[in-house]
Amino acid sequence: xxxxxxxxxxxxxxxxxxxxxxxxxxxxxxxxxxxxxxxxxxxxxxxxxxxxxxxxxxxxxxxxxxxxxxxxxxxxxxxxxxxxxxxxxxxxxxxxxxxxxxxxxxxxxxxxxxxxxxxxxxxxxxxxxxxxxxxxxxxxxxxxxxxxxxxxxxxxxxxxxxxxxxxxxxxxxxxxxxxxxxxxxxxxxxxxxxxxxxxxxxxxxxxxxxxxxxxxxxxxxxxxxx
Numbered sequence: 001x002x003x004x005x006x007x008x009x010x011x012x013x014x015x016x017x018x019x020x021x022x023x024x025x026x027x028x029x030x031x032x033x034x035x036x037x038x039x040x041x042x043x044x045x046x047x048x049x050x051x052x053x054x055x056x057x058x059x060x061x062x063x064x065x066x067x068x069x070x071x072x073x074x075x076x077x078x079x080x081x082x083x084x085x086x087x088x089x090x091x092x093x094x095x096x097x098x099x100x101x102x103x104x105x106x107x108x109x110x111x112x113x114x115x116x117x118x119x120x121x122x123x124x125x126x127x128x129x130x131x132x133x134x135x136x137x138x139x140x141x142x143x144x145x146x147x148x149x150x151x152x153x154x155x156x157x158x159x160x161x162x163x164x165x166x167x168x169x170x171x172x173x174x175x176x177x178x179x180x181x182x183x184x185x186x187x188x189x190x191x192x193x194x195x196x197x198x199x200x201x202x203x204x205x206x207x208x209x210x211x212x213x214x215x216x217x218x219x220x221x222x223x224x225x226x
Contacts, residue, residue, distance in 0.1 A: 012024075012027040012030070013027070014027070016042055016056075016057055016060075016061030016062075016064065016065070017056050017057060017060075017061065018064075019064065020064070020068070021061075021064050021065060021068065023068075028068070031068060031072060032068070032071060032072045032073060033072075033073055033074070034074065035072060035074065035075060036074040036075055036076050036226070037075070037076060037077055037079075037222055037226060038065065038069050038072075038075055038077070038078050038079065039079045039081070039218060039222060040062055040065050040066075040078070040079065040080045040081060041081045041218070042057075042061060043057060043058050043061070043081070043141070044057040044058060044137070045137060045181060045182070046137065047134075047135040047136070047137045048135065048136070049136050049137065050122075050123065050126075050136070051114070051122055051123075051126050051129065051130070051136045051139075051140075052114075052119060052122055053136075054136040054137060054139070054140040055111065055114070055140050055143075058137070058140040058141055058144060059111065059140050059143055059144045059147070062080060062144050062148070063144075063147065063151075065078075066078060066148065066151065066155070069155065070153070070155055075155070076156060076225075076226040077156045077157075077158060077222050077225040077226035078155055078156065078157045078158070079157075079158045079159075079160065079218060079221065079222040079225065080144070080145070080148060080157065080158070080159050080160070081160045081162070081214075081218065082141050082144070082145055082159050082160060082161050083137070083138065083141050083161060083162065083163075084161045084162060084163040084207065085134075085138045085141075085163075086138060086141050086142040086145055086161065087099060087142070088132075088133060088134055088138050089102070089131060089132035089133045089138075089142075090132075096161075098145050098146055098148075098149045098159075099146075100146070101146070102131075106150075107143050107146040107147050107150070108147055108150070110143070111143065111147075114129060145159060156225050156226065157225075158221050158222060158224075158225040160214070160217060160218055160221060162209055162214045162217075163207040163208060163209050164182055164183045164206075164207055164208045164209070165182070165183075165184075165208075165209060165210075165211050165214055166183050166184060166187055166208045166209065166210055166211065167184060167187060167188075167210065167211065168210055168211050168212045169210035169212055169213060170210075170212055171212040171215075171216075172212075175191070176211075176212075177211065183206075183208055
């Protein structure tokens with residue numbers, strides 16, 4: 001199987017920020033008629049993205065993909081990669097579920113209200129809008145989960161919530177990574193010997209997970225869901 005992967009994998013061009021994902025007519029037909037599994041692993045993981053930018057990528061990008069999947073003839077499962085911190089606005093024990101907004105508001109109505117503001121107003125009111133969420137990333141990821149639940153219909157949807165993703169534990173090789181974002185940069189600097197000490201204590205728990213663990217979880221969950 002590894003030898004013929006160039007024949008099995010066919011990359012196509014698209015853009016989450018465009019209507020219809022910016023797909024060509026030919027590529028759209030392939031998805032509508034041939035694809036049976038969809039994994040949405042695309043997002044901006046920048047914590048400080050302006051709210052409108054984060055919404056366009058993390059929320060609307062996912063919804064544009066879901067809209068195409070619901071038109072597709074063979075799609076059995078839509079797997080959405082979210083984050084462990086979608087409920088970071090809550091205190092105390094947190095169940096593994098999709099919570100409603102604390103004020104009971106429809107999440108799509110909230111998004112409509114945000115879009116009615118002009119860009120400068122959104123910037124000025126950003127902290128007020130995201131409330132107890134620490135950043136626009138967790139806020140938009142949380143809204144996405146809620147609307148996925150609302151719009152699911154008959155479509156099978158799986159949601160994966162990894163914590164802070166770090167370099168590989170084993171596959172494709174020990175320590176493999178393609179990014180220095182988040183914890184990756186810290187670990188890389190430590191392996192180079194640039195960082196020798198980190199302030200900590202014996203009660204701290206680092207919320208990290210190797211990337212190959214995440215990849216395997218995504219594949220297994222998607223298979224189970226389908």
